[in-house]
Each structure stands twice: as C-alpha cells, then as structure tokens.
Amino acid sequence: MNVLSTNFDLIIKAIPMKMKNLNSNIVIVLLFIALCLNSCGTTKNAIYFDEPSSMLINYQKAGLEPIIQSNDLLSIVVSSVNPEAAEIFNSSRNSNAQSSTNAGNTTRVSGYLVDQDGYINFPILGQIKAAGISKKELREEITGQLVSKKLLLSPIVEIRYLNYKVSILGEVKNPSVLNVPSEKISLLEALGMAGDITIYGRRDNVTLIREENGVKKIIKLNLTTNEIFNSPYYYLQSNDIIYVQPNGAKVASSTGTKDWIPVILSGISLTIIALVNL
Numbered sequence: 001m002n003v004l005s006t007n008f009d010l011i012i013k014a015i016p017m018k019m020k021n022l023n024s025n026i027v028i029v030l031l032f033i034a035l036c037l038n039s040c041g042t043t044k045n046a047i048y049f050d051e052p053s054s055m056l057i058n059y060q061k062a063g064l065e066p067i068i069q070s071n072d073l074l075s076i077v078v079s080s081v082n083p084e085a086a087e088i089f090n091s092s093r094n095s096n097a098q099s100s101t102n103a104g105n106t107t108r109v110s111g112y113l114v115d116q117d118g119y120i121n122f123p124i125l126g127q128i129k130a131a132g133i134s135k136k137e138l139r140e141e142i143t144g145q146l147v148s149k150k151l152l153l154s155p156i157v158e159i160r161y162l163n164y165k166v167s168i169l170g171e172v173k174n175p176s177v178l179n180v181p182s183e184k185i186s187l188l189e190a191l192g193m194a195g196d197i198t199i200y201g202r203r204d205n206v207t208l209i210r211e212e213n214g215v216k217k218i219i220k221l222n223l224t225t226n227e228i229f230n231s232p233y234y235y236l237q238s239n240d241i242i243y244v245q246p247n248g249a250k251v252a253s254s255t256g257t258k259d260w261i262p263v264i265l266s267g268i269s270l271t272i273i274a275l276v277n278l
Helices: 002-021 024-038 083-094 135-148 187-193 226-230 248-255 257-276
Strands: 073-079 097-100 106-109 119-122 126-129 156-161 165-170 176-179 201-212 215-221 241-246
Touching: 073 083, 073 119, 073 135, 126 135, 135 156, 165 187, 176 187, 187 241
Parallel strands: 165 241
Antiparallel strands: 073 156, 097 106, 119 126, 165 176, 201 215, 201 241
C-alpha cells in the first residue's frame, strides 16, 4: 500500500499541469487498472450471506440423524424393570477401545466398535448389523430382539456415539479435529469452533468430504448466500471433513507473484506521468 500511495502522489502532482492536453479517460482507466492489481480481495468475498433480503428457513428434520459407519464407536446401555436381568447386556461397558483427543493424547473408552463388515458383537444376541442404519433403527432392532426372544421385560435401549467428530482443514484460524458430544453440529458452528475462516479463505467454495456406505462424496458449498441454510449438508455428520480453499491473494503471496505488484504499479505510474507531460 505504501508503494501505491507514493506512485499516486507523483501522478496527482503531474496531472494538473497538463490535464488539458490529455484525454482524462486514459487517466481514469489506468488508475482503475492500478487499483485492481493492488487489491488483494474484495469485501464481497470476505463476508457471509451477502444478500440484503430477509428469509424464513424451514428445514426438514428427516435425514438429520447420522448414519452409523464402520469404525464408529457406540455406547449401548440397556435397562429394564429388572435391573439384574439387564446387567448382562451391559457387561461390554467394561471393555475398552482407544480414542484420540484434540490435544493428541490417547485415552481408552468403553463401547461397541463397528467392525469393517458393519457389525457389532452384542451380548447374548450375537452379531447385529449396525453400519448403514441410524441409531434409531439400531435401537429398534436390539429392542425387538430382546422382546421377541423374551430376554427382558419392557427393555429400554440408549445408544450414543463415543467418537462423533469432524475435521476442519485449510484456511481457518485453528485447523483441528472437533469432538462433538451433542452429536449435532452445523457447518457454521464447526467453523466457529475452528476460529472462523481467515481473510485469505474462500467462503464461496468450501469443500465438504463425506463418506456414506463406503463411498466418499465431495460437495462444494457457498457460504456467501442464504441458500446454505437450505442445504442438506448444513448439518454435519460424524467423520465429515471440511476444507477451506485459499483465495488468489494467498496463493499469489505463497508463490511470489505478489512481489511483482510494486514493479507493475511503478510502470503504470511512469506511463501516466509520461502521457501527462506529452
């Protein structure tokens, strides 16, 4: 910016003396080019929801509940009117599995690990298919088997994720892996927990990577419009990955292109001064 100010000072001093002999449109055009080259980005690219109108948003609750995937770690607790009879189904809570924290530490937590084939090994009932269905569907499956096999009277099954997490990468203040105890988080909440997108991040081209049934999906999201609130990807699922791309200014600064800007501005300034003094 200091280079630009210095060059413009020279231009302003030279223009009044010979302005009558020069088409002012030339000066305007050249100054406009200089400003465009010097600008690192526009305000529009640095803000969210760039739409003046208000809107009401109705989202469907259906589909918000995440689908269980292989390698998910589940807490399954069974209770009944007969606590002693239900205790055998909770014995696996004494088994442990490894889990990593944000600080990089490794802890051991109890739960059912969904294997590569999508099954959990449940006491008495044996292997139960868990991957590809929701917690509600798995809860109904376990409850149904307990009742149909007359193992418990009025059983209550509670299921929670023990490793619900999302990863935030790219142009955010604090790239990290976020643990989500509430099992519900929106894209904007996740970005906020990562310190928000930096001034060098592209808000109009945020990438979401999601795996469903063994297939990875890559979705492009635009945070500069209100349409993001109607997107089925507004709420994240466990193991989602968010990547924020750098904008042109960041790429230019990292590749050395920005070093040419003062040279280009100086050339334009000299050209304008020469034209003015013709």
